[in-house]
Amino acid sequence: MKNEALYAVLIAFFLNIVISPFIIPLLQKFKFGQHIRNDGPDSHLKKSGTPTMGGIIILTSIVLTSLLFVIRNKEVQIILFVTVAFGLIGFIDDYIKIVKKRSLGLTASQKIIAQIIGTCVFAYLLKYYLGLDTSTILPFSGSRELELGLLFWPFLGIAVLGVVNAVNLTDGLDGLASGVTVLVATYFAAIAWATYSNVLPIAAAAVGSLLGFLLFNSYPAKVFMGDTGSLALGGFVISTAFVMKMPLFILIVGIIYVIENISVILQVAYFKKTRKRLFKMAPIHHHFELSGWPETKVVTVFCVITAIMCLIGLIAL
Incomplete structure (x- = not known):
């Protein structure tokens, strides 16, 4: 299995760098360019027209690589399903933005309903296909498990929706979501390697795919992942965490996702109460931009923080 992981990283990486030079010009040809928010940082206006929907590249390399290991591997099958399902929601959202030439795609209610449906199917697969129980590993407890019983299911729903949308919020700067997520994927791959977990092939495929994508997505980005990529990666991260019974570890290794999400919640709540802004702009990565970074x-900085928290996550396990 460990040799398979190495193959998965390399295959996904090379698939990505082979596919990207063909997909990116196609996205440009069909004018699948990013529409920049009018209320965003002025420095982002120059990014208008940069090809988006690059998540297609990420998904393609992960899917093709995982198919080599999906037979008789229920864990990979479930994670792959969730990754593709949320990626499809993101694809529809991106497509609407492009066709209607606006920065908003699906309405909030449409997006949340689609995500709830995907979450319910994921919950069904965990219980009736994988046969997973309703316990989760507690960080810093010597791998002790907390039995949640019926509370497990609302916890799962909140966690899935929270993480998927948090990864989506994190995708606001060149290489940010892909850089943070490749570290989180590496963390899960390392744990899977050490424990001989069946999730190892798809975790390794995600690492390879994101490393390849970063070659084109790092500053200055030649392509954006769009919601196609960010929602797919959110689905990958949270489904992997639940299959490994480690959703609470997202609070550690996915601290950037958590901070990005909380910054938006605080900004909205504070503005509704005071009609003033708590941050110069939310999510918080824009606050630092507008502060001169x-x-x-x-x-x-966000990637370094993630790397340190991943090391702490190893200690926590």
Whole structure:
């Protein structure tokens, strides 16, 4: 299995760098360009027209690589399903943005309903296909498990929707979501490697795919992942965490996702109460941009924080 993981990383990586030079020009040809928010940082206006929907590249390399290991591997099958399902929601959202030439695609209610349906199917697969129980590993407890019983299911729903949309919020700077998520995927791959977990092939495929994508998505980005990529990656991260019985570890290794999400919640709540802004702009990566940090510095700092938290996550297990 460990040799398979190495193959998965390399195959996904090379698939990505082979596919990208063909997909990116096609996205440009069909004018699948990013529409930049009018209320965003002025420095982002120059990014208007940069090809988006690059998540197609990420998904393609992960799917093709995982298919080599999916037979008789229920864990990979479930994670792959969730990744593709949420990626499809993101694809529809991106497509609407492009066709209608606006920065908003699906309505909030349409998006949340689609995500709830995907979450319910995921919950069904965990219980009746994989046969997973309703316990979860507690961080810093010597791998002790907490039995949640019926509370497991609302917890799963909140966690899935929270993480998927948090990863989506994190995708706001060149290389940010892909850089943070490749570290989180590496963390899960390392744990799977050490424990001989069946999730190892798809975790390794995600690492390879994101490493390849970063060659085109790092500053200055030649392609954006769009909601196609960010929702797919959110689905990958949270489904992997639940299959490994480690959703609470997202609070550690996915601290950037958590902070990005909380910053938006605080911004909205504070504005409704005071009619003033708590941050210069939310999500919080834009606050640092507007405070004078170069985009590359924000991405570097957030990735360093993620790397340190992943090391702490190893200790927590």
